[in-house]
Amino acid sequence: MKRLNVIQPKALLKVIAILVPLLLNVNGLTFAASGQSAEVPKSSAAAAASPAVSAPAAEAAHGAEAPEGEEKAGDVIMHHILDNNVFAFEPFGSINLPKIVVGGFDISITKHVVMLWLVSALLLIVFSVVGGKYKNITPRNAPSGLANAMEALVEFIRLDVAKSNIGHGYEKHLPYLLTVFFFILFCNLLGLVPYGATATGNVNVTLTLSIFTFFVTQIAAFKAHGVKGYLQHLTAGTHWSLWIIMVPIEIIGQFTKPFALTIRLFANMTAGHIIILSLIFISFILKSYIVAVAVSVPFAIFIDLLELFVAFLQAFVFTMLSALFIGLATAHEGHDEAAAGVAHH
Amino acid sequence: MLTSGMILLAGSLLSPNPGLIFWTAITFVIVLLILKKIAWGPILNALAEREKGIQSSIDRAHQAKDESEAILRKNKELLAKADAESDRIIREGKDFAEKLRSDISQKAQTEAQKMIASAKEEIEQEKRRALDVLRNEVADLAVKGAEKIIKTTLDADIQKRIVDSMIQDLSTNRN
Structure with a gap:
């Protein structure tokens, strides 16, 4: 009974969320129609300026105008998300x-490289003060103050x-974990600043960071168990007849962990930006102020605040999983159960 | 919206960029090394030191508590001992006083007894002497009386003997 009461307002909200944009879309269409009529003289003027363009071609351009506008929104979003030289x-x-x-490799300074450097500079300034x-x-x-916050x-x-x-011997890995945490956190946060770009929303950056985690994990495993213990870990403690299955699985498992780290951070940071931009572009596509005030701005603000939380969350998750992988690689007992738990996760 | 999804699937989001990987690696390693030197070292040291300080403070507090408890216990023991001691002393004093009192009273009693006895004896002696004197006096008086009465040729000695015997009889009768 109580559950029904909870569900009903939610369902109602969903219906409103679907209906309101549709209704406003009708309004927007009239806007678009008036815009189209207003643009007719302009295009005719362009046609007059270039005699080579025939009337049917102008008509085709007209027809393509609506999808072109839509594509433009997508282009702007991708332009914002992707790395470039400007x-x-x-x-x-x-x-x-x-x-x-250099030597056939393109190592040009891109927008995300600049953001990385900005993050580094910020990190160095903040932590030289705190240190x-x-x-x-x-x-x-x-x-007190900044030192206390940090x-x-x-x-x-x-x-x-x-x-x-x-667990035991965690002090050795602390500098790496702390640096990764603050590096990712500052990257995420600078992505929310106007004109900023999210370096962690680029798969190359997250890939590099997870490769570092991969190496740290592997080195920690070698140091903790030695070569023999490391190879024993690959068999997962099973009977030798199962090794032909277990060893490839374990080796693949070593690589899926950093891969998951890469995709998780990249996708989370990118998705948030795409959602915010999409919400804003809804009002441009529908050409409606009402949509802008009622939908785009409030929802974009909400997602932006959510992104603020996600910035901390993803930095934490990356660090947490890195620590977990190191812990798993260096653990002496209960390796299998823990590994199974992580695979599930 | 649809086209943006298509671009994402087309792979430009996932396209590898060796330059960016290179710069990320370089930047990250440099930041890691510098931060390790200027920030993590001092901060972690300070944290560890503070942790140690807090732990030692807690330890010290526990130790102080144990010590004070031990002192309290010892004090209580001492107090109990002192109580017992004072009790004992009081009891002994009482016993001694009792004994002394009984001794003194006994002694006084015996002394009094003795004094009474000696007084009685003395009284007895006095009485006997007085009786002797009285007897002699009475005998003399009797003799004188008889002499005055009789004034005869009676021998004084014979008469005295008679009176003596008479007085003897008298005294025995009286007793």
């Missing part, structure tokens, strides 16, 4: 970034991520 500050102009090719404060801090006085995050990574997942 750092654009829309109304003010843009900066063309240098193109560098400087910690140099003359004693156990007797508490940190300490909360550092302490969280140290205890709840590293210590609880890696």
Whole structure:
């Protein structure tokens, strides 16, 4: 009974969410129709300017106008998401970034490289300030301000991520985990700043970061078990007759972990941006102020706040899983159960 | 919307870019090394030190608590011992006083007894002496009386003997 009561408003909301844009679309169509009529003289003027263009061609251009506008929205979104060589500050102009090719490899400075450097600079500034404060801090006085804020995050990574997942010998991996966490976090957050780009929304960046995790994990495993123990891990402790199945599965498993890390971070960061831009473009496609006020802006703000949360969440998830993989690779007992749990996850 | 999905599927989002991978790796490693030097070292050291400090403070507090409890226990023991000691002393004092009192009273009693006895004896002696004196006096008086009465040739000695015997009889009769 109670459940029904809960479901009904939700269903109602869904119906409204479907109906309202449709109704507004009708309104938008009239807008579009008036726009079309207004544009007729312009295109006729263009036709007059270039005599080579015949009337049917102009008609075809007219016909293609609506889908062209739609494609333009998609193009803008992809332009925003993808990496390129221009750092654009829309109304003010843009900066063309240098193109560098060394030995046949294109290592030009792209928008995402600039963002990475901005993130690095920010990280270095913030943590040189914080680190400087910690140099003359004693156990007797508490940190304050920025140092305190960062300490909360550092302490969280140290205890709840590293210590609880890696266990013994977690101190060795702390610098890597902390750097990865703050690097991804700052990348995610700078992606939400106007004119910024999300470097972590580029699969190459996330791939590189997860390759680092992969190497750290493998080295930790080798150090913890030695070559023999490492190879034994690949058999997952099963009978030798099963090795022909288990060994390939375990080897593939080693690679699926960083692959999952790559795709998770990349997809999460990209999806959020696509959703925000799509929501905004709804109002442009439907050519309606009502849609803009009622749907695009509120929903875009909501998703933007959600993205703020996701920025922290994904940085945490990446770090957490890295720590978990290191912990699994260095664990001595209960490897199989834990690995099965992660595979499920 | 549809076209954006098609672009995504077409792979431009997933297209590899060695340049970006290279720059990411370089940037990340440099940031990692610098941060390790300037930030993580001091921060983690400070955190570990603080953790240790807190742990040692807790330990010290526990130790102090144990110590104070031990001292309290010892104090209680001492107090109990002192109580017992004072009880004992009071009891002993009482016993001693009792004994002393009984001793003194006994002694006084015996002394009094003795004094009474000696007084009685003395009284007895005095009485006997007085009786002797009285007897002699009475005998003399009797003799004088008899002399005055008789004034005869009677021998004084014979008469005295008679009176003596008479007095003897008298005293025995009286007793």
